Amino acid sequence: xxxxxxxxxxxxxxxxxxxxCAGLAGATLIxxxxxxxxxxADGLRIQRLxxxxxxxQLPQATLFIDPLVNPQEWGAALKDALIPVGDAVGDAxxxxxxxxxDHFDAKAVADALGNGGVLxxxxxxxxxxxxxxxxxxxxxxxEPQLIGDFTATAVPASDGYGDPQVSWVVTAGGRRIFHxxxxxxxxxxxxxxxxxxxxxxxxxxxxxxxxxxxxxxxxQPGVLxxxxxxxxxxxxxxxxxxxxxxxxxxxAEYVEVDDPIEQLKKAARGKAIDIQPLTPGAWVDxxx
Numbered sequence: 581x582x583x584x585x586x587x588x589x590x591x592x593x594x595x596x597x598x599x600x601c602a603g604l605a606g607a608t609l610i611x612x613x614x615x616x617x618x619x620x621a622d623g624l625r626i627q628r629l630x631x632x633x634x635x636x637q638l639p640q641a642t643l644f645i646d647p648l649v650n651p652q653e654w655g656a657a658l659k660d661a662l663i664p665v666g667d668a669v670g671d672a673x674x675x676x677x678x679x680x681x682d683h684f685d686a687k688a689v690a691d692a693l694g695n696g697g698v699l700x701x702x703x704x705x706x707x708x709x710x711x712x713x714x715x716x717x718x719x720x721x722x723e724p725q726l727i728g729d730f731t732a733t734a735v736p737a738s739d740g741y742g743d744p745q746v747s748w749v750v751t752a753g754g755r756r757i758f759h760x761x762x763x764x765x766x767x768x769x770x771x772x773x774x775x776x777x778x779x780x781x782x783x784x785x786x787x788x789x790x791x792x793x794x795x796x797x798x799x800q801p802g803v804l805x806x807x808x809x810x811x812x813x814x815x816x817x818x819x820x821x822x823x824x825x826x827x828x829x830x831x832a833e834y835v836e837v838d839d840p841i842e843q844l845k846k847a848a849r850g851k852a853i854d855i856q857p858l859t860p861g862a863w864v865d866x867x868x
Contacts, residue, residue, distance in 0.1 A: 624753030624755040625864070628824070628858040628859070628860055628862055628863075629647055631646075632762060633648050633663075633688070634783055635647070638729050638753055639669075642668035643672075644673070644692050645674075645750075647692060648662065649663070650685045656830070660860045661860045661861060666691035666692065671728045672697040673693075673699075675700045675750075676699070677745055677761025677763075678705065678746070686708075689710075693711045693714045697713075698727050699711070699716050701716070702718070702719060702745060703718040703721075705744050721734050732749070733750075735749055736772070737763035738764050739762070740801075741791075745761055746761070747761055748761075756779050758776075758784075760782070760784045761825075763785065765811075769812050776816075777817035780819055780866070781820040782813045782816050782818035783822045783824050785823075786823040786824070786841070786843075787803055787827075788803055789835065789836050792835075805837060809847075810847040810848050819854060822856050823857055854867075
């Protein structure tokens with residue numbers, strides 16, 4: 581009879597451990613940076629907030645990305661209804677894509693994290709002020725992190741001014757989503773798509789805004805245009821494209837493309853992408 585040196589037993593225990601991990605309802609990290617979430621596919625609800633903000637809702641946890649409630653940020657130029665965020669269900673967390681005031685709204689963060697929670701932001705930024713009870717997490721690119729019942733990974737983005745910015749990949753409740761802040765076109769889409777795609781939904785800016793505040797004026801879009809948003813969603817393998825970051829008018833130094841939603845729908849014709857515009861306060865329809 582052969583001698584057992586313990587290797588077989590260790591293999592069995594390792595196999596049982598991995599099988600147990602695969603059955604967890606929370607997020608499971610896969611080597612190489614990819615992140616997947618087990619659990620019910622209908623367990624995650626997502627609400628569009630004002631401007632670029634969204635709320636991700638699980639039964640016992642809430643995650644906000646770029647929430648905006650400050651009426652002074654855009655004033656009368658933005659017609660979006662400002663959706664309150666002080667009503668988080670369960671554990672609350674906030675992700676921000678960058679530190680500009682329309683994406684890091686200190687009041688919105690304070691309202692969302694009034695009872696404490698995680699504020700995750702791109703490494704190299706220093707968003708202030710931070711709520712007294714918040715736990716701050718500078719987030720490096722490509723490093724998945726567990727935030728309560730969510731798995732969030734900061735991935736590359738490009739800001740129209742060259743300031744530090746990330747996009748976010750989030751998995752929870754059997755869904756995987758992408759949030760693009762106000763990124764412009766860049767060369768990282770393919771790597772993000774290969775590493776994390778396909779996505780159940782991509783929340784992408786679509787207004788193709790041209791800025792006049794910095795001189796000399798480039799005349800080039802500093803945010804994804806509708807056509808670029810469809811191209812990004814295609815590369816990411818997104819089933820749905822939910823447009824965000826549009827609807828500002830009447831500012832001479834900030835000019836959106838004409839009718840971004842109609843242009844978005846036109847660009848998506850013939851492609852297997854569901855364009856799902858939502859008014860602030862509405863929830864994503866997962867359909868089938």
